[in-house]
Amino acid sequence: MPYLEETYDIVVVGAGHAGCEAALACARLGLETIIFTISVDSIALMPCNPNVGGSSKGHLVRELDALGGEMGRNIDKTFIQSKMLNESKGPAVHSLRAQADKQEYSRQMRNTLENTDHLTIRQSEVSEIIVEKGRIQGVKVSSGTIYKAKGVVLCTGTYLKARCIYGDVSNPTGPNGLQAANYLTDSLRENGVGLLRFKTGTPARVDKRSIDFSKMEEQFGDERVVPFSFSTDPETVQKDQISCWLTYTNEETHRIIKENLKRSPLFSGAIEGTGPRYCPSIEDKVVRFPDKSRHQVFVEPEGLYTNEMYLGGMSSSLPEDVQYAMYRTVPGLEKVRIVRNAYAIEYDCINSLQLKATLEFKKIEGLFAGGQFNGSSGYEEAAVQGFMAGVNAAMRVLGRNQIVLDRSQAYIGVLIDDLVTKENYEPYRMMTSRAEYRLLLRQDNADLRLRKIGYDIGLVSDEEYEKLLKKKDEIAQEIKRLGRVNIGVDSQVQEILEKYGSTVLKSGITLSELVRRPELDYLKLAELDKDRPNLPLDVQEQVNIEIKYEGYIKRQLQQVAQFKKLEGKRLPEEFDYSQIKSLRREAVQKLNRIQPATIGQASRISGVSPADISVLLVHFTKRK
Known part of the structure; x- marks a missing residue:
């Protein structure tokens, strides 16, 4: 049977926030790159809340920008409200958050991709990965065309075998009713990739004209806006902003939810996937926090040229009639009209313990992964993983050293280290409390920490680097x-x-x-x-x-020095830890499964005790 064949340096599967960053990084490094998407209209889609940043997530975006990523520059062009969170607290937890114009964010990112040299956009469903002798060779799409490549980056988001659910309704679609990716899962399993089933969800979108804002608290943006990108001229982001609004659920809302829990697929067993603990649905919150008489509801615009409003804090998979009943108990929403129902979405993703710290699969050379496909949640977590996976795929093709950021260098390092070291039984979400050295890893100094690394990679210009050196000197x-x-x-x-x-x-x-x-x-x-x-x-x-x-700061730098000592002690690859007789059985099982790269990484594995680490240090010191 005849088929087409094309050859590229890098193939990126998926054009969400992870895929866009991966493809841009590879193409900007001069590699011929093709990015596949189910629909070109869904490039950089924001299927949940159209915002970027927030607590700890703002750190990720600024770090990504310092390294040469695109998300920060894109939100600076398209935000409609911006606010620095936690300003009453110390600088370690200050976090920038911006509400985006959803459609404009997607359009601007697509425009950037379309006008980047060495980058090709292709609307097609990738159905197979092609692997020979443990090495990636390329991908095949549903039409039968084969795309050969030296490296492949999987950024499939929430599309693999996706199913959208509310009440008794179950649609085999991706987010926002887009086509799901139904074939790649089988190919991954055939190649030994272990998969999980995770879930996330989103609230209803409602018609602005049906809301009584007089019963809500108006939320304003900052008087002086701080841009996300270190490349953005601060004066260009000083503009009129759109208000958001705050209201609350009440005991009547909670009564309706409790009476209808048996109709919720979340509690009936109809949803198989595991959801994020730190971003629960409203029915989950009512069950888990029975002592709370109310929960916040943020009413936020989806853009400048639409009347759709997002009901933040009221994600749900309850039936349509129950959604109407509970939403209409909330002050200001008594006559609300739903434009799009709330729904849960479940999808296939990987167990990220299969990845190296470079986000390359341990058992398939040249195959990398980023974003929600790795078992994380959130646009920002996705974007930074896509970027790092793309950079490391490019470094591998170019024969250069791959980049691994450790926990003392960046929130990105914390995020990836957690994913590849710890058991994640639910979608992973970044939080400031996960970072041990957060006073050093502030969002305000991301350029001072990471700009040189971006410059050395080749994604930060001479001009931007000179600007950094001048700032350091000043x-x-x-x-x-x-x-x-x-x-x-x-x-x-x-x-x-x-x-x-x-x-x-x-x-x-x-x-x-x-x-x-x-x-x-x-x-x-x-x-x-x-x-x-x-x-x-x-x-x-x-x-x-x-x-x-x-x-x-001096005290944390001393702690980092101790941390670096353990991180500098490398462990052999593919080592059988049952050879070390003094290790406990649980430690042997975990170490053999995860195969940590360093003593430091081994120390962070659940089930590996300080005594086990001492045994490892003695054993490998003697061995040397």
Whole structure:
């Protein structure tokens, strides 16, 4: 039977947030890249809440941008509201979040892909991976055409054998009624890839004209917007913003849900997949938190040119009539009209323990994976994994060293290390509490941490790198200067200190010492500093944080030094840990299954105790 055959350097399967980042990274590194999608109209689709960032997720986006990714630049072009979260807390947990114009975000990302050299977009369903002698050779699509490649990146999202469910309705479709990918699962299993069944969900979209906003709390964006991308001119993102709204469920809402739990496929057993613990449906929240009399509902616009509103916090798979009944008990939604029903979606994904830290499959050379296909949740988690998988696929083809970020370098390192080291029985979600060194891994210093790595990869321009070097120099010089500037005890100084509730001076003091006081900061002390240079706001921010948190930062750097010692101790590949007689049986089983790359990674495996790590250290030190 005749068939077509084409050859590329890299094949990317899926054009969601992971696939877009993977394909752009490969093509920008000069590799001939083809990206496959079920529908070109679904490129960078936001099937759930149209927002980017949020707690810990904002860190991921800024890190991705520092490395040369696209998500940050794209949201800066298409946001309709932006807000810095957790500003009342310390800088380690400040997180940027922006509401996107859903259609415009997708259009802009598609435009970027279409106008990137070396990148081809193809609407077709990939049905098979082609593997010979443990090495990827390419893919076959449903039409029979074969695409040969040196590397393949799987970013299938929630499309594999997808099923959308609410009440008794079960549709074999992907998100938003798009076609599911029904063939690739069998090919993966035939090639020894272990699969899981996970679930996620989304709330209803409702007609803005049917909402009474007078019964809700208006939520505004920040007066001064901070861009996601370090490449974006801050002045270009200062624009009029659209309001979001806050309302609450109540006891009547909860009564209706409880009375209809038997009709929920989540509780009836009709849904097989495991859902995310940290993003539960409204029926799940009502059952798990019976003491709570209300839950927040965020009413957020889907874009500038649509009346569809997203009901954040009320994800559900209840039947349509129950959805109407419960939504209409919420203040402001008494007469609401649903445009799209809420639904749950279940899909096939992999057990990510099958991956190396580079996101390459351990048993199939040249096959990489990223995004929700790896058992994670969220656009941001998907994007950073797609980027790292794409970069490492490109590095492999180019014969260059692959990139692995460790837990002390980036939230991206924490995310990937957790995925490839720990058992994940539900969709993985990034949280600030997962990062041990979060004071070092702030979202404000992502460029200082990672820009050079992006430059060395080849995805950050000379101009952007020079800009970073200048910024580093300005920060260092200003910190030095503040340590040399002495402030006397004249009346003007004492008045300013009293103004901010700070203890007056009895003798001279340096500006650095004043900045360290909890009630003061670099900006507040500007009127005492006659020789202060005119520095950009981001430089001023770094100066303030570096001085104010100097002691804590030094302590975390000492912890990182200890961490690095264990991370530097490599373990052999394909090692049989049953040879080490002093290890406990559970440790042997886990170590043989996961095959950690380093002692540090082994120490983070559930079931491997500190005593087991001591045994490993003794054994491999003797062996050397």
